[in-house]
Amino acid sequence: MPKVVIAGAGLVGALNACYFAKRGWQVEVYEARKDIRTMEHVQGRSINLALSERGKSALSAVGLSDYIVNEGVKMDARLVHGIDGVSTDRQPYGHPGQHIVSINRRHLNEVMISQAEKYEEVNFFFEHKVLKVDLDSKQLILKRMEDGEEICVRADLICACDGAYSAIRRALSTQPCFDYSQEYIEHGYIELNILPKNDQFALEPNVFHLWPRGNFCLIALANIDKTFTVTIFAPFQIFEQHMSDDESIVDFFTKNFPDATELIGTESLLETFHRVKPLPLVSIKCKPHNFGDCVLLMGDAAHAMVPFYGQGMNAGFEDCLVLSEVLDQIGDKDIAGVLKHYSAKRVKDAHAINDLAMYNYCELRDLVNHASFKLRRKFDLFLNRIFPRIWIPLYGMVTFSRIRYHEVIERKKRQDRVGVKDFANFNFLH
Amino acid sequence: MPKVVIAGAGLVGALNACYFAKRGWQVEVYEARKDIRTMEHVQGRSINLALSERGKSALSAVGLSDYIVNEGVKMDARLVHGIDGVSTDRQPYGHPGQHIVSINRRHLNEVMISQAEKYEEVNFFFEHKVLKVDLDSKQLILKRMEDGEEICVRADLICACDGAYSAIRRALSTQPCFDYSQEYIEHGYIELNILPKNDQFALEPNVFHLWPRGNFCLIALANIDKTFTVTIFAPFQIFEQHMSDDESIVDFFTKNFPDATELIGTESLLETFHRVKPLPLVSIKCKPHNFGDCVLLMGDAAHAMVPFYGQGMNAGFEDCLVLSEVLDQIGDKDIAGVLKHYSAKRVKDAHAINDLAMYNYCELRDLVNHASFKLRRKFDLFLNRIFPRIWIPLYGMVTFSRIRYHEVIERKKRQDRVGVKDFANFNFLH
Numbered sequence: 001m002p003k004v005v006i007a008g009a010g011l012v013g014a015l016n017a018c019y020f021a022k023r024g025w026q027v028e029v030y031e032a033r034k035d036i037r038t039m040e041h042v043q044g045r046s047i048n049l050a051l052s053e054r055g056k057s058a059l060s061a062v063g064l065s066d067y068i069v070n071e072g073v074k075m076d077a078r079l080v081h082g083i084d085g086v087s088t089d090r091q092p093y094g095h096p097g098q099h100i101v102s103i104n105r106r107h108l109n110e111v112m113i114s115q116a117e118k119y120e121e122v123n124f125f126f127e128h129k130v131l132k133v134d135l136d137s138k139q140l141i142l143k144r145m146e147d148g149e150e151i152c153v154r155a156d157l158i159c160a161c162d163g164a165y166s167a168i169r170r171a172l173s174t175q176p177c178f179d180y181s182q183e184y185i186e187h188g189y190i191e192l193n194i195l196p197k198n199d200q201f202a203l204e205p206n207v208f209h210l211w212p213r214g215n216f217c218l219i220a221l222a223n224i225d226k227t228f229t230v231t232i233f234a235p236f237q238i239f240e241q242h243m244s245d246d247e248s249i250v251d252f253f254t255k256n257f258p259d260a261t262e263l264i265g266t267e268s269l270l271e272t273f274h275r276v277k278p279l280p281l282v283s284i285k286c287k288p289h290n291f292g293d294c295v296l297l298m299g300d301a302a303h304a305m306v307p308f309y310g311q312g313m314n315a316g317f318e319d320c321l322v323l324s325e326v327l328d329q330i331g332d333k334d335i336a337g338v339l340k341h342y343s344a345k346r347v348k349d350a351h352a353i354n355d356l357a358m359y360n361y362c363e364l365r366d367l368v369n370h371a372s373f374k375l376r377r378k379f380d381l382f383l384n385r386i387f388p389r390i391w392i393p394l395y396g397m398v399t400f401s402r403i404r405y406h407e408v409i410e411r412k413k414r415q416d417r418v419g420v421k422d423f424a425n426f427n428f429l430h
Numbered sequence: 431m432p433k434v435v436i437a438g439a440g441l442v443g444a445l446n447a448c449y450f451a452k453r454g455w456q457v458e459v460y461e462a463r464k465d466i467r468t469m470e471h472v473q474g475r476s477i478n479l480a481l482s483e484r485g486k487s488a489l490s491a492v493g494l495s496d497y498i499v500n501e502g503v504k505m506d507a508r509l510v511h512g513i514d515g516v517s518t519d520r521q522p523y524g525h526p527g528q529h530i531v532s533i534n535r536r537h538l539n540e541v542m543i544s545q546a547e548k549y550e551e552v553n554f555f556f557e558h559k560v561l562k563v564d565l566d567s568k569q570l571i572l573k574r575m576e577d578g579e580e581i582c583v584r585a586d587l588i589c590a591c592d593g594a595y596s597a598i599r600r601a602l603s604t605q606p607c608f609d610y611s612q613e614y615i616e617h618g619y620i621e622l623n624i625l626p627k628n629d630q631f632a633l634e635p636n637v638f639h640l641w642p643r644g645n646f647c648l649i650a651l652a653n654i655d656k657t658f659t660v661t662i663f664a665p666f667q668i669f670e671q672h673m674s675d676d677e678s679i680v681d682f683f684t685k686n687f688p689d690a691t692e693l694i695g696t697e698s699l700l701e702t703f704h705r706v707k708p709l710p711l712v713s714i715k716c717k718p719h720n721f722g723d724c725v726l727l728m729g730d731a732a733h734a735m736v737p738f739y740g741q742g743m744n745a746g747f748e749d750c751l752v753l754s755e756v757l758d759q760i761g762d763k764d765i766a767g768v769l770k771h772y773s774a775k776r777v778k779d780a781h782a783i784n785d786l787a788m789y790n791y792c793e794l795r796d797l798v799n800h801a802s803f804k805l806r807r808k809f810d811l812f813l814n815r816i817f818p819r820i821w822i823p824l825y826g827m828v829t830f831s832r833i834r835y836h837e838v839i840e841r842k843k844r845q846d847r848v849g850v851k852d853f854a855n856f857n858f859l860h
Contacts, residue, residue, distance in 0.1 A: 165604045173603075173612075174595045176710040177666075181611035182603075236607075280606040 005155035008162035012299030012316040014112035018062040021119035030128040048221040048229040050310035051101040052399040058317035072101035073222040079207040085258030102221040130167040138294040164304035179287040186235045188278030194228035288343040293336035303350035305357040352405035435585035438592035442729030442746040444542035448492040451549030460558040478651040478659040480740035481531040482829040488747035502531035503652040509637040515688030532651040560597040568724040596731035609717040616665045618708030624658035718773040723766035733780035735787040782835035
């Protein structure tokens with residue numbers, strides 16, 4: 001059987017290992033860091049994940065969907081918190097029964113590695129750092145951190161699932177005709193925590209909590225242990241100017257997120273701010289996703305996106321499913337053909353979800369408070385009820401379907417030709 | 431005095447060395463390749479350069495302008511060659527007296543290194559390959575190819591003048607908030623040659639020869655040794671499909687560039703095509719141009735552009751002049767301040783000339799044959815004669831002035847509000 005080498009034991013790397021093991025391939029996974037299952041938890045550095053349809057489909061294909069969904073908390077609406085600390089506005093994500101699942105990234109990663117390890121075809125090698133790639137001889141050259149030795153691994157296929165800062169992508173970035181861009185947004189983020197209150201969720205668990213405040217916002221997602229992972233997104237400039245010392249941090253939070261601040265607690269808030277700096281958010285696009293006939297970029301290595309559509313992990317998981325579908329179609333023996341076909345297909349979808357995430361960055365930031373946006377949403381949901389197959393709101397197409405991302409954009413453009421104005425008339429007539 | 435380490439002994443690196451030597455800085459230049467003055471000439475890999483106002487200004491400031499201009503051939507117009515092999519159309523670049531200078535890249539580089547070496551402050555180190563950069567300790571770590579030793583060089587300022595594939599930029603590309611993009615165009619190029627005929631130029635020397643053929647084109651620029659450097663630009667697909675074997679290559683050239691093909695000669699044409707593959711063309715943008723308070727990207731490392739405006743070298747040379755101006759303004763002691771100021775200023779101009787070059791890519795390819803474009807040019811030149819200070823055609827602003835590139839675009843936008851249509855009326859009335 002052919003051999004695949006996967007760089008990166010993150011979410012996409014681990015899932016991809018399962019996929020190839022299922023096909024009977026020999027699988028070796030190399031990870032630069034220590035085994036996450038043996039590491040101490042560092043708070044402040046991870047955005048919670050929202051598993052949606054694409055991610056679920058990808059997990060289903062290797063029998064992991066139910067197992068993983070049970071590790072998370074269902075969310076069926078956004079709950080927008082007013083600045084008064086009391087008023088809220090509920091915005092359902094879709095129809096009754098449609099929901100996304102909040103999952104802790106760290107926990108999910110641990111579970112996924114353990115699941116992949118169950119396949120006898122799969123071997124994990126931690127603390128192995130990618131140094132370079134030899135495309136001609138299809139070799140990955142790594143440094144074994146234990147003894148500093150350089151080792152060479154030969155493979156029929158090398159999957160780079162090593163994240164936004166992919167060492168493989170960097171090593172190959174000077175290959176001719178490799179288009180690439182990385183763009184940072186002006187916002188950074190810090191992760192906070194809300195502990196249970198009397199052993200219960202301190203906030204309603206089954207919603208995505210959002211405190212939109214113009215140019216910055218706070219979100220909170222529930223975990224199964226009844227905590228909430230809270231994230232503040234704000235321009236670096238606002239962190240520097242308005243959250244510079246203990247007093248200003250507490251002031252800023254109390255003024256803008258009074259209800260959340262009470263639940264986080266000022267002690268915990270300050271402890272986190274003392275320990276971590278705001279982290280940057282990057283959007284990455286490249287084309288093609290393959291290098292020659294042996295290297296394929298997948299997940300964040302191919303298309304890291306800003307986290308405002310909750311699709312980063314879902315798109316990465318879907319990569320594994322799409323690759324599997326292309327392998328079925330073209331055959332395991334024609335790897336060159338598979339990579340070419342996969343890249344031609346996946347690049348435009350990756351670009352599309354990247355653009356949508358960037359668009360939602362603005363929406364989350366601001367639009368949710370605007371009346372015209374609310375009207376548009378009601379219009380979408382209303383029409384969707386009448387023509388469920390044709391008229392699916394943008395968020396729904398991205399989140400509750402596997403309609404290809406680039407088709408989502410095309411459909412949205414068609415739908416926008418019938419505008420909110422027409423709806424106002426329509427509504428009035430009926 | 432402070433010490434600057436320059437990575438790259440290309441055109442920008444060598445000129446930059448002169449600038450810093452003039453300020454009295456200690457200068458060390460590290461180059462990965464051998465000394466170009468000792469290397470054999472490889473034909474087929476270099477586009478000729480057109481020195482224009484910005485480049486000349488930058489050379490003047492270190493007393494090199496007259497010297498270098500004498501090494502080149504003046505060009506005061508485009509000469510567009512018809513497909514019949516006989517007809518031509520002359521398009522002056524500006525007013526009488528305005529011209530650009532055709533220079534051979536290789537020769538210019540040799541001259542520049544020798545000029546820089548004359549300063550006692552300057553030392554060149556060839557065959558030293560950049561491995562990494564330590565921003566905190568302001569150290570460049572290099573591999574000395576001679577004995578394979580790793581050496582560390584400390585500097586107050588590190589200038590990365592190491593070209594489009596800059597090793598320094600790559601080593602630092604994962605620094606937070608470094609925006610970067612590289613984009614390849616569908617065209618590649620191959621360099622050819624026209625030898626003298628009876629010891630004379632085989633074509634008119636003082637023009638830029640252009641054979642536009644829709645989606646591909648040929649250009650020829652004179653050298654002082656009475657040869658011409660000829661370049662074919664075409665989509666890779668056209669190279670593959672229409673220039674795949676000896677017969678098709680000769681056919682393609684004879685059909686599309688009959689006059690040029692005769693001068694190149696089929697033997698020389700085929701020899702070159704056997705030896706070299708078409709090379710890709712990349713457009714690079716990044717922001718900021720500095721990393722922290724000690725590394726600055728300059729020239730192609732900061733803003734490689736497609737060669738269709740003839741501004742790559744000129745923009746790189748102007749970088750040295752702008753940096754020198756900023757050093758004068760802020761002072762040699764505040765390097766952090768200088769880098770911040772330089773980057774804030776230069777990024778938007780680099781982006782602008784990149785965009786203009788990409789725009790000209792389309793123009794050169796196609797527009798020159800269109801009547802509306804010719805009309806627009808006549809209109810521009812006419813108005814420029816009436817209001818020389820206000821109404822300068824786009825090409826003139828880029829080529830014959832030091833108006834900042836981003837201001838060129840802004841002025842152009844204002845000018846475009848008075849359109850060709852108005853000119854047609856105006857012309858009719860007078």
